[in-house]
Amino acid sequence: MNDKYAWVLCKPGTLTFPRGRSGKGVKGPRSLLAMTLRILGNNINRVSESEDLSDLPKKVLVALAKELLPRSISFHAWKLLIKPLAQACHPDDPETKSIVPQDVWHYLEKLYPPPACDLSVYTFPLTSPSLDFVAKLSILAPSRFPTHQVLSLSGMPNLRILHIDDTQGEAAPVVTDRLVRGWNEASPRPFPILESLLLESDSDQLSVQAAEYASKFAALRDLGICSPSIPQTSRKGAEVYRRWGWHAEGERPIISPSSIEAHVILCDPSRRANRPQRNTLQLHRTRGQGADNNNNNDNNNNSTKRKPEDQNDRKSDKPPRPSKKPRQTQNMRALLLEFGTPGV
Structure with missing residues (x-):
């Protein structure tokens, strides 16, 4: 394995194999399986x-x-371990849940990237073209990486959740409207399975225009934008979001659960504690709903509208409308909990 991907071989703590046999009256050597596991565990990184x-x-x-x-x-x-184990024991099988610890299906790694490291050092081992597992990536130090490296994220076939917090302030902003537009242009099918996207920036170069560019991501269902240039939600703004396929109000859609997931957090130890006031915009849509589908629906509705005289004639035949329930606004806290609380 290349030395520059050595982070996948490191983990704090020690690994000892196996737990020794104990109990009164137990004598003799350990079983062949126990000794095999000890040797395999001690040399697992050499495989x-x-x-x-x-x-x-x-x-x-x-x-x-x-x-x-x-x-x-x-x-x-x-x-x-995870690929052959998932083939032998399906995660959703009730029998598997009783014999296999559920923690095996999820992995969490928190890294502090050095300045000279490329983003591909972390994304290449995290990529799984065969979708053996889905990736959840949190970049809390985007200014450490050039923009062209962040653009390459759109080609990750197994990236399901992405969180980029660009609130450094000292360097040029990375998370901008141009970045989201560049993701559409960098790959013919950007973010094939990305369902949740959260972008944070101290710069006013991240605006509501990013929602239009993000509407091109086919699987995206939950979008969060935090920026000083985000205005307060208004009725006029909500109409614009619906034209792009988004809804600014209502309950947040439930992200489909994933059986096997790897979460990597790239942190910067020298983050600023003081942050300017930023407004939050949270948008969502149902699966398969986009700007093109909404336009087609509007055209179909317009073509089937009744004439005014017909509507007046049949007004008395219509049953009374049921009372609508008040809409619920979703706080950004739930989305931050999904990605993990960013460090300061």
Whole structure:
């Protein structure tokens, strides 16, 4: 493995294998399975990704997962284990939930990137073209990376949730309207499975125009924009959002649960504590709903409208309209909890 991707092999803490046999009257050497797990666990980072563990029996994979999880394992070890384990034990199977710890299906890594590191150092191991797992990426130090590297995120086939917090203030802003527009131009099918996007910036170069560009992402259902240039939500603004396929009010759509997920947080230890006042805009839409679909629906509705005289004639035949429930506005706190609270 290339040395520049060495972060996937590191994890704080120690790994000891296996838990020793204990109990009164137990004598003799450990079992062959226990000794095999100890050797495999001590050398798990030496196993390449091409040499997968799919040939191991289901019993051995489950035993390995139970031995690895109580310790801190590397991302490389988690990827080696998760693919054959998911093939042998389906995560949604009730039997699997009883024999396999549920923590094995989720991985969390928090990293402090050095200035000389490219963003591809972190995204390349996190990419899974075969969708063995979905990725959840939080970049809390975007000024450390050039804009062209951030543009490459649109090509990640398994990126499901993205959070970029560009509230540094000392460097040139990275999260702007041009960045969201560039994501559309950088890839023929940008963000194929991205469902939730949260953008934060101290610069006024991030505006509501980003919502129009983000409407081109086919799977995107939840969009959050935090910027000083975001105006207060108004009826006129809500009409513009609907034209782009978004709704500014109402309950937030439920993001489809993911069985296997890896979450990586890129942090900057020298973040500012003082932040300017920023307004928050949260938009959402249902799956498969976009600006083109809304325009087509409007055209169809216009073509089937009745004439005024017909409406007057049949006004008395219409039943009374039921009372509408008051709309609920969704706070941004739920979205921040989904991504994790950004550091200061």
